[in-house]
Amino acid sequence: MKTIHIILALFSLLPSNKSDILNPQDIQKEVIEGIFDGYDEEDGYSFLVIDKESETESVMYFSEVLEAVLKEFDLKSTNLVGKKFEITYEIEELEELDDEEYGESYEKYTIVKLVKK
Structure with missing residues (x-):
């Protein structure tokens, strides 16, 4: 009977829907x-990015930022704009x-590290 409980406990740890399953190659x-x-x-968080090859400007939007980055940089304030x-x-x-x-299908952009220049 313990085996059944262990197996059920393991299944309860699996993601609940297929979109939660991550493949490291993704x-x-x-x-x-x-x-x-x-x-x-x-x-979300927007940054003006200049493509060095074509010298064109574009805005990139990031839907998420790691908590450690947000602790270091308050990106919700206007102090860091520019x-x-x-x-x-x-x-x-x-x-x-x-x-x-x-x-x-869609892509999610997450900032994992910021270094002020």
């Missing part, structure tokens, strides 16, 4: 330089399934 790590442009509840950072972030390929098991 996570890429990138490093860029950007100028902090602010925080918005809808869009400051330059080296941004290390992860791109996570995710898929959400609806009730009919139809999958929609």
